[in-house]
Amino acid sequence: xxxxxxxxxxxxxxxxxxxxxxxxxxxxxxxxxxxxxxxxxxxxxxxxxxxxxxxxxxxxxxxxxxxxxxxxxxxxxxxxxxxxxxxxxxxxxxxxxxxxxxxxxxxxxxxxxxxxxxxxxxxxxxxxxxxxxxxxxxxxxxxxxxxxxxxxxxxxxxxxxxxxxxxxxxxxxxx
Amino acid sequence: xxxxxxxxxxxxxxxxxxxxxxxxxxxxxxxxxxxxxxxxxxxxxxxxxxxxxxxxxxxxxxxxxxxxxxxxxxxxxxxxxxxxxxxxxxxxxxxxxxxxxxxxxxxxxxxxxxxxxxxxxxxxxxxxxxxxxxxxxxxxxxxxxxxxxxxxxxxxxxxxxxxxxxxxxxxxxxxxxxxxxxxxxxxxxxxxxxxxxxxxxxxxxxxxxxxxxxxxxxxxxxxxxxxxxxxxxxxxxxxxxxxxxxxxxxxxxxxxxxxxxxxxxxxxxxxxxxxxxxxxxxxxxxxxxxxxxxx
Numbered sequence: 001x002x003x004x005x006x007x008x009x010x011x012x013x014x015x016x017x018x019x020x021x022x023x024x025x026x027x028x029x030x031x032x033x034x035x036x037x038x039x040x041x042x043x044x045x046x047x048x049x050x051x052x053x054x055x056x057x058x059x060x061x062x063x064x065x066x067x068x069x070x071x072x073x074x075x076x077x078x079x080x081x082x083x084x085x086x087x088x089x090x091x092x093x094x095x096x097x098x099x100x101x102x103x104x105x106x107x108x109x110x111x112x113x114x115x116x117x118x119x120x121x122x123x124x125x126x127x128x129x130x131x132x133x134x135x136x137x138x139x140x141x142x143x144x145x146x147x148x149x150x151x152x153x154x155x156x157x158x159x160x161x162x163x164x165x166x167x168x169x170x171x172x173x174x175x
Numbered sequence: 176x177x178x179x180x181x182x183x184x185x186x187x188x189x190x191x192x193x194x195x196x197x198x199x200x201x202x203x204x205x206x207x208x209x210x211x212x213x214x215x216x217x218x219x220x221x222x223x224x225x226x227x228x229x230x231x232x233x234x235x236x237x238x239x240x241x242x243x244x245x246x247x248x249x250x251x252x253x254x255x256x257x258x259x260x261x262x263x264x265x266x267x268x269x270x271x272x273x274x275x276x277x278x279x280x281x282x283x284x285x286x287x288x289x290x291x292x293x294x295x296x297x298x299x300x301x302x303x304x305x306x307x308x309x310x311x312x313x314x315x316x317x318x319x320x321x322x323x324x325x326x327x328x329x330x331x332x333x334x335x336x337x338x339x340x341x342x343x344x345x346x347x348x349x350x351x352x353x354x355x356x357x358x359x360x361x362x363x364x365x366x367x368x369x370x371x372x373x374x375x376x377x378x379x380x381x382x383x384x385x386x387x388x389x390x391x392x393x394x395x396x397x398x399x400x401x402x403x404x405x406x407x408x409x410x411x412x413x414x415x416x417x418x419x420x421x422x423x424x425x426x427x428x429x430x431x432x433x434x435x436x437x438x439x440x441x442x443x444x445x446x447x448x449x450x451x452x453x454x455x456x457x458x459x460x461x462x463x464x465x466x467x468x469x470x
Binding site: 037069085089100135 | 194207212348441
């Protein structure tokens with residue numbers, strides 16, 4: 001009885017720790033699907049889930065596990081009408097790359113983290129371009145991905161502070 | 176694999192998260208990507224897409240209404256500054272349109288007379304389903320609209336979609352209450368068209384940019400193509416009705432000219448889905464098949 005209660009509270013704790021990044025990503029996915037048309041459609045909508053996946057993978061990877069990222073990516077694929085698995089693969093590639101660099105990224109200051117965000121976002125952009133080109137059977141133009149990923153990375157410094165506050169409020173990764 | 180930085184940052188007792196699960200999920204998503212391409216029309220994927228379209232439409236509709244209001248207000252402020260120039264332009268257009276109206280009325284009479292003489296059966300009239308754009312593909316390569324009309328309203332997959340300026344695209348996923356429209360600029364879009372003045376047939380293919388590209392059906396067709404010629408749907412393949420305005424030729428490359436579309440997707444907020452029954456003879460002579468690509 002006691003063991004079962006402890007198990008239940010463990011699952012609840014895990015769920016509540018996944019909730020903030022999942023909710024932020026979900027908001028980002030909905031924003032992407034809305035006809036926001038920023039600055040009279042001169043600017044694309046930033047891909048917020050990309051930054052959430054990177055930041056949590058670097059700072060608190062256990063709080064945004066791979067299956068949750070897969071689910072968010074697939075939802076985005078369905079919602080935007082993208083090839084199924086495209087954004088999921090891009091986000092999971094970001095997580096995998098970030099995890100391979102976690103020893104160096106852990107506890108770094110803003111500049112290094114921003115550089116990491118730019119590098120992983122570039123890889124995600126390359127995956128989007130490559131998968132689009134392969135599924136369409138021709139080379140897709142590079143600039144749509146460059147513009148949208150570039151704009152997204154510009155938003156990282158202010159958003160990373162918000163992310164840190166959310167992570168900090170719940171206690172940093174177990175150390 | 177260690178790339179970033181020069182030295183390790185060691186957290187006391189910090190647990191390294193499992194990379195295996197991440198890699199397994201990554202492989203699963205790649206497998207899904209490949210599989211969904213080869214089995215795009217499989218009922219499981221089709222039903223899943225329709226369900227997501229139906230489920231997401233009310234949420235997107237709720238959020239898109241205030242966005243549309245704000246965008247409209249911003250547009251109105253801009254319109255105030257251009258009101259005099261716009262007024263002058265509208266007067267000129269109005270005068271030109273009056274002349275066109277007289278011409279159209281005369282032609283209508285002529286056509287009706289010829290049809291009576293030839294004992295022709297008029298093709299069935301098209302009907303329209305009005306819909307609002309509640310969502311769009313926000314990714315770098317996803318050029319699509321989500322509109323709040325579905326099968327319940329009479330929308331079918333493959334139906335042509337227009338706005339007040341011209342062809343926008345066609346329906347690729349028709350849910351019960353909402354549908355996804357593939358725009359002409361999407362890489363997967365492919366529409367049979369006719370070039371007026373050159374009397375040439377071609378396929379208009381999206382290339383991800385604002386101006387889609389023409390591919391000619393015959394090798395020597397590009398000879399008479401010049402900038403400014405009007406491009407309309409050809410009706411080949413029996414999917415999109417004939418004669419819908421698409422755009423104007425606008426490209427120096429004569430082998431693969433570009434088309435400047437009449438529609439401005441950045442401003443489109445309402446669309447009309449066309450319900451059109453093709454006459455039997457058109458179906459039997461259809462040489463080209465327009466395949467609605469997977470969404």
